[in-house]
Amino acid sequence: MAxxxxxxxxxxxxxxxxxxxxxxxxxxxxxSRAWRKFKRNKxxxxxxxxxxxxxxxxxxxxxxxxxxxxxxxxxxxxEPPSWKFxxxxxxxxxxxxxxxxxxxxxxxxxxxMAEVVTFVVGSAIGATAGYFGGKIDNxxxxxxxxxxxxxxxxxxxxxxxALGRGLLVIFIAIGVTRWTGLARLVRGQVLALKQMEYVLAxxxxxxxxxxxxxxxxxxxxxxxxxxxxALGIPANMMVESAxxxxxxxxxxxxxxWGALIATYQNAVLSYPHLLLxxxxxxxxxxxxxxxxxxxxxxxxxxxx
Amino acid sequence: xxxxxxxxxxxxxFFRPDGVVRAVDGISYTLNKGESLAIMGESGxxxxxxxxxxxxxxxxxxxxxxxxxLFEGRDLLKMGKEEIRQIRGHCIxxxxxxxxxxxxxxxxxxxxxxxxxxxxxxxGRQEARxxxxxxxxxxxxxxxxQRFTEYPFQFSGGMKQRVMIxxxxxxxxxxxxxxxxxxxxxxxxxxxxxxxxxxxxxxxGTSVLMITHDxxxxxxxxxxxxxxxxxxxxxxxxxxxxxxxxxxPYSRGLMNSTLDLGRLKGRLxxxxxxxxxxxxxxxxxxxxxxxxxxxxxxxxxxxxxVEVGPGRKVACWTAEKEGCKN
Numbered sequence: 001m002a003x004x005x006x007x008x009x010x011x012x013x014x015x016x017x018x019x020x021x022x023x024x025x026x027x028x029x030x031x032s033r034a035w036r037k038f039k040r041n042k043x044x045x046x047x048x049x050x051x052x053x054x055x056x057x058x059x060x061x062x063x064x065x066x067x068x069x070x071x072x073x074x075x076x077x078x079e080p081p082s083w084k085f086x087x088x089x090x091x092x093x094x095x096x097x098x099x100x101x102x103x104x105x106x107x108x109x110x111x112x113m114a115e116v117v118t119f120v121v122g123s124a125i126g127a128t129a130g131y132f133g134g135k136i137d138n139x140x141x142x143x144x145x146x147x148x149x150x151x152x153x154x155x156x157x158x159x160x161x162a163l164g165r166g167l168l169v170i171f172i173a174i175g176v177t178r179w180t181g182l183a184r185l186v187r188g189q190v191l192a193l194k195q196m197e198y199v200l201a202x203x204x205x206x207x208x209x210x211x212x213x214x215x216x217x218x219x220x221x222x223x224x225x226x227x228x229x230a231l232g233i234p235a236n237m238m239v240e241s242a243x244x245x246x247x248x249x250x251x252x253x254x255x256x257w258g259a260l261i262a263t264y265q266n267a268v269l270s271y272p273h274l275l276l277x278x279x280x281x282x283x284x285x286x287x288x289x290x291x292x293x294x295x296x297x298x299x300x301x302x303x304x
Numbered sequence: 305x306x307x308x309x310x311x312x313x314x315x316x317x318f319f320r321p322d323g324v325v326r327a328v329d330g331i332s333y334t335l336n337k338g339e340s341l342a343i344m345g346e347s348g349x350x351x352x353x354x355x356x357x358x359x360x361x362x363x364x365x366x367x368x369x370x371x372x373x374l375f376e377g378r379d380l381l382k383m384g385k386e387e388i389r390q391i392r393g394h395c396i397x398x399x400x401x402x403x404x405x406x407x408x409x410x411x412x413x414x415x416x417x418x419x420x421x422x423x424x425x426x427x428g429r430q431e432a433r434x435x436x437x438x439x440x441x442x443x444x445x446x447x448x449x450q451r452f453t454e455y456p457f458q459f460s461g462g463m464k465q466r467v468m469i470x471x472x473x474x475x476x477x478x479x480x481x482x483x484x485x486x487x488x489x490x491x492x493x494x495x496x497x498x499x500x501x502x503x504x505x506x507x508x509g510t511s512v513l514m515i516t517h518d519x520x521x522x523x524x525x526x527x528x529x530x531x532x533x534x535x536x537x538x539x540x541x542x543x544x545x546x547x548x549x550x551x552x553p554y555s556r557g558l559m560n561s562t563l564d565l566g567r568l569k570g571r572l573x574x575x576x577x578x579x580x581x582x583x584x585x586x587x588x589x590x591x592x593x594x595x596x597x598x599x600x601x602x603x604x605x606x607x608x609x610v611e612v613g614p615g616r617k618v619a620c621w622t623a624e625k626e627g628c629k630n
Contacts, residue, residue, distance in 0.1 A: 030410070030455070197405040203361060204400075205393030205420040205471065215419070219410040 034223075034299040044295020050288035058105040065098035070253040080273055088273040090264075096274065099255040100281050106250050107257060107285070110171045111236035115229050117175025118182055123225065125179070126186025127213055131194060141187065144180050152177035156239065157248050165251040174239050182228050189221035196220075223300035230293035234286045241282065257282040305336040308479060308511050309358075314371035314381075316350075316357045325582045327353045327366065329535035332609075335479070335528075340505065340512035342522035342543070344558065345532035346579050351515045354532070355481050357381070359396055360388045375479070394424040397472035401484040403464035407456040413440075414452035417471050426475045439470040443500060462493035466500065473504060480505075482514045486521055498525055519562045523547050528615070531555050534580050534590040537609055540617045551618045551628040553595045589621065597622050 038044055057064055067073075073085075073093035081088045087096035129140040159173040190213075193199065199216050207216070218225075237257075243249040244258025252259065257278055264274035312332045318325040328350040335341050343351045357368050358380055373380040375395070380388065392398075400406040408416060417436040421427045427435060433452075440448030443466040456464060465485065472480050485501065486494040498521060505512055516522050522529060522543070529546045531539045531554065539552040550556045557575035577594040580586050586593055592602035601621050609619040612628050 030457075197400055197402060198408045200361065201398065201400055201406045201468075201471075202408065203392065204359060204398040205474075206389050206391075206423045207393075207419075208389060208423070211419075211423065215411065216408055220408070222410070 038295050038299035041295045041298060043291050044298070047288045047291025047295060050284065051292045054104060054285055054288065055108060057101060058108045061101050061105040065095075065101040067095040067098045069099050069102040069255055070094065071098075078271055080271075081277075087277045088271070090274060096277055099260065100257075100278055103255040103257045103260060103278070104281070104285060106167065106254060107237045107240055109167060110174065110240045110250075111233045113167075113171035114174035114178065114236045114239075115232050117172060118179045118232060119225070119229055121176065122179035122182030123186045123218065126183035126188075127190050127217065129183070130187040130190030131209070131213055131217065133191075137187070141184075144183050147177070148180040150177070153239070153242065156243060157246070160243065160248045165249065167250060170240065170243065170250065171236075174236050178232060178236065178239075182225065182232075185224055185228055186218075186221060189224060190217050193217050193220050227293060227297035227300060230296050231290065233293070234289040237282075237286060237289070305339070307334055308337045308339075308376065309335040309513075310372075310374040311358070312372045312374075314354065314357060314373060315369045316353050316362055316366055317369050318366045320365055320583075323583045326535050326585065327582055328357060329582075329585075330371075331530075331532065331535075331537050333530050333537070333540060335511050335513065337478070337511055338505075338509050339528065340514060340526040342526035342529045343513065343515045343532060344517060344519065344522055344529060345538075346517065348579055348582075349532045350535040350582075351532055352483055355483065355513055355515060358481070359392050359398070361392075390424065393420045393477070394426065394475045395477055396479045396481060397475065397477035399465075399468050399472045399480060399482040399485045402488045403461055403468050404488065406468055407464055409456055412453050412455055413459070413467055416456075417467070417474055420471065420474050424475050432474075436470070436474070439473055440467070443467070443470045443473075443504070444496075445470075461489055462496065465489060465493075465497050469497070469500060469504065473508065473510075476508065477510055479511045479513065482512060484515055484517070486516075486518065494521070501525065519558060531558065534585055535582055536590060536619065537617070538591065538619055540609075540615070541613075542615050545613070545616065549628065551612060551616065551623050552591075552620045553597050553622065554591050557594075589619075 038048075071094060073089060073095070075093065076085065076089050077091055077093040079085055079089045079093075085095050085097065087100060089095060090099070125140050125144065129137040155177050156173045159176075160169055163169040163173075194212075194217060199212060202212055202216055240249060241256065241258030241261070244256035245262045247259075247262075249256045249258055260278040261275065261282070264271065264278070268275045311334070313330050314328055314332070315326070315330050316328040318327055331350075331354055333341065343354065345351050353362060353366065356362050358373050358375075360368070360381070360383070362368065368381055371381060375391070380391065383391065407413070411419075414433070414436055417439060418429070418432040421432040421435065422429065426432070437448045437452055440451060445451050445463060445466055451459075456467075459467060482501065486497050489497060501512070502525060504510075512526070514522065514526055526543050529539075529541055529543050530537060531552060533554050539546070539550065539555050541551065546555070550559050554575070557573075560573040561575060562572075575594055580590055580593070586603070588601070588603040588605055589595070589598075589607055592598040595602065599621060607619045607621050607624060609617045610624055612618050612623055616628070618628065
């Protein structure tokens with residue numbers, strides 16, 4: 001800055017700051033309002049409780065699972081549920097409870113990391129397109145259209161087939177096919193928000209483009225973004241299971257719900273626990289995350 | 305008095321598919337340090353675009369096509385992106401019309417006041433915080449240390465406009481542009497805000513450019529007035545002289561369509577017709593189709609802005625011929 005002190009006359013007449021009160025009261029943010037609304041929604045709270053429980057189980061899987069996921073108990077093969085093996089055992093005598101805990105862990109890691117990829121790619125492309133507009137917008141959105149039109153499961157299969165069946169490859173593969181929806185959403189939000197008076201006001205007080213994107217546009221679009229991301233978690237789990245179902249998911253002996261369900265669908269009459277337990281735990285996981293997402297979308301809805 | 309801002313022949317046009325809209329078409333004025341200038345005129349006459357051009361915040365497809373705006377000797381219109389960004393909020397601050405929509409709903413009031421100071425390296429985090437609380441107190445917000453952490457939705461309209469004023473004052477700007485600062489407020493609050501603005505102006509010695517179509521507010525607050533019509537300057541005058549005897553027929557029209565409670569008139573005299581399309585303005589004087597005193601020359605040649613007295617300029621053929629009447 002050139003003439004910092006020259007012409008900006010110092011303020012002399014401003015009244016002195018009043019003495020600070022003893023206690024400082026914090027403002028009620030929209031987050032605490034949303035939380036209050038969320039708490040009233042019983043289904044969402046149930047979903048959130050189960051989802052948190054499942055997440056803790058997934059994080060501590062190595063300590064919680066009673067047996068290693070690939071340990072065989074040869075004298076206990078094909079056993080129905082018992083005290084020793086609460087969900088029974090499979091054809092190799094492996095504990096099905098432990099395998100499902102590990103399946104949960106894999107599904108959650110993949111779903112969450114794929115959402116991280118979705119968030120980074122989707123919001124970066126959407127925000128850039130919406131903010132700059134014009135040719136950049138046109139180019140990025142046509143690219144998004146192409147990615148959207150691509151059959152995503154096929155794309156996942158190709159990627160996994162080419163790069164291997166590691167966790168990293170799978171979540172990146174899912175992430176790069178699922179960001180298009182978020183990119184469109186963020187672009188729409190940014191287009192609407194950048195017309196807001198407060199964005200102009202920020203610009204008029206010297207905000208840079210980054211200040212505006214990071215402090216004004218994205219936070220104001222946070223509600224819909226969070227909802228989309230939350231509802232994306234169960235969707236990603238479905239994709240992961242679909243990949244496992246056709247044998248393109250995590251490599252065995254690492255368990256996956258899709259693989260468990262696919263393997264034992266023929267054994268449903270003779271050994272029903274091998275299909276029913278994975279199907280039930282999978283369904284509960286999906287439902288809990290879906291209700292959590294629905295609850296969030298209701299709590300963060302600005303039209304209340 | 306020292307000159308702060310000299311705008312010469314500013315032209316901002318909007319290049320639309322259906323033609324060029326000459327929203328601001330060659331306006332010139334000066335503003336001295338500590339002075340306040342009211343820019344008046346009907347909606348769409350180019351007031352806002354004219355001042356937004358000064359800090360290069362004209363929305364596409366608008367573009368500044370010509371002119372000069374010397375601010376302390378430097379041309380604002382020729383500045384690069386980074387240079388003008390450092391001017392905005394630091395040397396020239398703005399107060400917007402609608403306080404309800406001019407604050408970011410996701411940031412606390414405190415953050416919104418301190419951030420411009422951080423953007424401009426005006427103060428460190430702690431200093432900025434202290435100054436923000438001081439400013440909140442100065443603009444009349446009770447228990448500022450508490451309000452500092454609150455969000456805009458917890459403030460009323462008048463309180464938000466006070467916050468906007470605090471924000472504008474944060475970096476001690478030399479010029480404050482107030483774009484209809486009281487239009488969105490109710491009348492009792494309007495008076496408080498004008499009082500506050502006046503106090504702040506006196507305490508800090510900043511100059512003010514106030515866009516308004518409220519003659520009462522303008523006459524109360526400003527030293528000088530500039531009346532715009534269809535993107536051009538119709539009249540410039542010291543405020544007291546202007547209120548005494550407006551010179552341009554359009555200015556008189558504005559006066560006659562204002563309520564005057566002291567002199568209970570039977571009815572208001574609105575100016576007939578509507579402002580012209582700036583896509584295709586009328587030939588000659590742009591006001592002549594609505595002017596009760598129009599002569600033959602008015603529809604042929606555009607009048608120049610001529611000096612009719614000290615600090616008084618009028619663009620009207622009647623004034624050019626016979627000086628300022630009535």
